[in-house]
Amino acid sequence: MSSTQRKKIAVFLDGTWLSRSEAAIKGVRIATGVEYYSNIALMAQTLKPHDQDGVPQVAYYQSGVGTTVGMLANLVAGATGNGLLDNLIAAYSFLVDNYAEGDDIYLFGFSRGAYTARALSGLIDYAGIIKKSQMGFLNPIIAAYTRRSLHKPSTCRHSAEILHKYTHHWPGREAIEREKDFIIRNTGSHHPEDDLLNHWKMGPEVQRVLPPPIKVIGVFDTVGALGIPGAFDMSWVRQFYEFFDTSLSGNIQYAYQALALNEDRQDFRPTLWTVRADEKQAHQVVKQCWFKGSHPDVGGGF
Template sequence: MQSLRADRRVSPGWVRRPGTTSPGRPSKLLHQPPPSMAQRAPIRRTIMRRLVICCDGTWNTPDQREDDALCPSNVVKLARAVCPQAPDGTTQSVFYDTGVGTGPWLDKLTGGAFGHGLSRNVRKAYRYLVHNYVPGDQIWLFGFSRGAYTARSTAGLIRNCGLLHKTRADRIEEAYAMYRDPAVHPDDETARRFRAQYAQQAEIHFLGVWDTVGALGIPLRGLNALTRRRYEFHDVKLSRIIRHACQALAIDEQRGAFRPALWRNTPAPGQRVEQVWFPGVHANIGGGYRDSGLSNLALHWMARKAAQAGLALDQAWLDTACVPDWGGALRESRRGLYRLLQRHPRPIGAAVGEAVHPGALHRYRDAVQAYAPDNLRHWLERRDGAPSPETAPSPETARE
């Protein structure tokens, strides 16, 4: 990633000022209580903005390296690609947050092993929206791995509690506690009363995630009951307040603790759900390896879906700095202690809106690659038959 332009650097926890390509003040400044109503001028605006929340995965930072080479995740790359202003003049503001376990060594240990910091990251994303959202704005959520958990939990928090008015930002902890309470359903009287008194309705225009792992968002088995209660999804189903939902999934990830969190419920009317399988293991999909051909494949797919939903992106930069390659290096994630554990291939075709990316089919049919994972082969056998080499997608199509 040496070709990354200097004006597209991403710093942890920053918010880009509208109309600029450089970070503004650190996001923590946005977490201060808002001014009183007497201090603020009335809001008079008819043009909506796009508020883009980008939540990175465990140990992922904008400046992470492998063999002294920059290897940012797809979350970082997407954040860099968002244009500060769309061609029609619409402002697009980006909030980027590093993943859990990116602090000192103790934070790396507790964040990496137990997901410490997940709740904090959810509240940070929610707090940014509380202080910045104005009715009419579009909310966009992106995440990878545990950052995908953060993005999905933020959507669930908004569904359960609404989006607090700025003047009620002091109730964020109360809202989060209610969201975590499994006894409180979004349609319960308690949740309805809370939303009516303190919050406003808000829709999630787009939710895009790369490989959400673990039914609890935590890729670690055998967690104690306290940790499970603290971090599990309280609303696994895809909320009806989300208009577009896209998830990129890893065909070749076989660690049992990294089982994917799929959307399985029937989409609501007008809701578009796509879950697409790509060749590679977990980080081959969300990024973080120096050899990024496969992760760029998933990045370009997500970018195209977001662009179709209205997000203005710097496509020229994506095409030159993030070149996709369906034949790129496929890593082995079962290393260290994971090699001693049983393999858990991921079944394909068990959820809604599923498809296999053309790049995976082309790699499967390519004689040089010798790529034939059992789960992909079984999925093809259940269909009308695997596509012949003549009907397999072209390399150009597979890049998309």
């Protein structure tokens, strides 16, 4: 088998307080109330080493936030999103270590994991998948990326400069256009800071990130603006995580979301992709379907 053979990389990101290891160790009934593997865990468990055509398949499974430390810390993580950034970095690092040009990328997530999957696709659209030799610079790249603020556009310029400093590439063109639109919508001005004008209007000669295609992103019931149930969607949490880009980028070929038809709790309002007809790429397939049941029914694990 050629070492350069195309492979499929599948990333599975579980929901808050969900972990397949706990379910396996503690049996059908475990202390946290989880009775079964979630759909994300089941998908990861059943992925074969090769597909029907012999193409290698590599899986990465990540337990949900609030599954790795003490009870109090787990409750805080589950309620506020603490740990979400660490999960994003871990999933992105896995792609850096395993992705080769031509590989197919599949992203799956449930609830908070769904939000993380969507944020991961946004990071890929912005920074691409950096080289392994650049992994030593991931911390400053991510630090600058996470300090971007819709209310301070100069932070966006700084993030772009840091990415260019360490990778010699500017952020992806589509990601920058979305960044511009977000800032304009949030500031209510069509004249953002002057120091960003050149950042947004760089010529074609500028070497930009060309993000790899994402074959599929499939999510189960993304809830709340940050993947956090509304009761915990506090202003300071929102401000800390506003840098995440969870919109549907043009490098995604297939986008699917399963939604809970019978979930009527205000705190669990779904976060759908909204794609205008003039924004949708010709090659894209976007399907969001309602299924009978509540939030845990759709995602499994309870």
